[in-house]
Amino acid sequence: GAVVSQHPSRVICKSGTSVKIECRSLDFQATTMFWYRQFPKQSLMLMATSNEGSKATYEQGVEKDKFLINHASLTLSTLTVTSAHPEDSSFYICSAPLGAGRYNEQFFGPGTRLTVL
Amino acid sequence: GDSVTQMEGPVTLSEEAFLTINCTYTATGYPSLFWYVQYPGEGLQLLLKATKADDKGSNKGFEATYRKETTSFHLEKGSVQVSDSAVYFCALRNYGGSQGNLIFGKGTKLSVKP
Numbered sequence: 001g002a003v004v005s006q007h008p009s010r011v012i013c014k015s016g017t018s019v020k021i022e023c024r025s026l027d028f029q030a031t032t033m034f035w036y037r038q039f040p041k042q043s044l045m046l047m048a049t050s051n052e053g054s055k056a057t058y059e060q061g062v063e064k065d066k067f068l069i070n071h072a073s074l075t076l077s078t079l080t081v082t083s084a085h086p087e088d089s090s091f092y093i094c095s096a097p098l099g100a101g102r103y104n105e106q107f108f109g110p111g112t113r114l115t116v117l
Numbered sequence: 118g119d120s121v122t123q124m125e126g127p128v129t130l131s132e133e134a135f136l137t138i139n140c141t142y143t144a145t146g147y148p149s150l151f152w153y154v155q156y157p158g159e160g161l162q163l164l165l166k167a168t169k170a171d172d173k174g175s176n177k178g179f180e181a182t183y184r185k186e187t188t189s190f191h192l193e194k195g196s197v198q199v200s201d202s203a204v205y206f207c208a209l210r211n212y213g214g215s216q217g218n219l220i221f222g223k224g225t226k227l228s229v230k231p
Contacts, residue, residue, distance in 0.1 A: 041223060043121070043221040044161075045221075046218050046219070093161070095160075102217070103212070107160070108160035109160045110159050110160045
């Protein structure tokens with residue numbers, strides 16, 4: 001099946017620094033990728049939809065200047081948490097649908113655990 | 118808005134026990150329903166799905182039936198194995214609402230002891 005990877009798997013950073021998380025589709029191309037955030041004991045919440053070659057679409061309440069998304073190629077999307085603060089500590093998960101349709105079956109990365117001290 | 122509620126875990130069972138993980142949903146219209154499974158260190162994987170009322174999704178011995186009258190999609194397996202230990206997420210996709218995005222429950226951690 002289709003494989004999505006994320007790097008790093010976990011990261012610890014100091015408050016005020018920026019952290020970049022990579023999401024790659026390893027054996028298929030993805031014009032769309034999704035970024036989710038999951039707080040402990042909470043649901044996965046969609047943060048934004050990453051679109052190759054155009055601007056990302058952010059969900060209501062998600063600060064686009066804080067969570068920068070770049071979909072530079074058909075296999076790579078990056079999420080940069082700028083000026084991270086402890087409240088940004090969370091589990092970040094990306095996914096990509098197989099094929100051109102955004103409603104096609106999504107394949108998920110293993111997630112990135114971000115801890116901001 | 119649309120939402121999914123699933124039973125809180127963790128759930129601990131002995132091998133060969135019967136498993137039920139409850140899931141109910143709130144949505145306008147006719148959403149599609151899903152169960153995803155996340156094994157340790159891996160991404161979520163689609164386990165099964167149902168797209169209309171009374172449909173039964175099944176895979177790997179797991180099954181769930183789309184019950185519109187009770188707005189439920191409970192996951193069941195007759196005899197669990199140690200290898201079924203994972204976190205299970207119930208989800209819906211409502212093309213008429215929530216812009217077709219996946220809406221997830223909080224997840225239920227299952228541990229199966231030998």
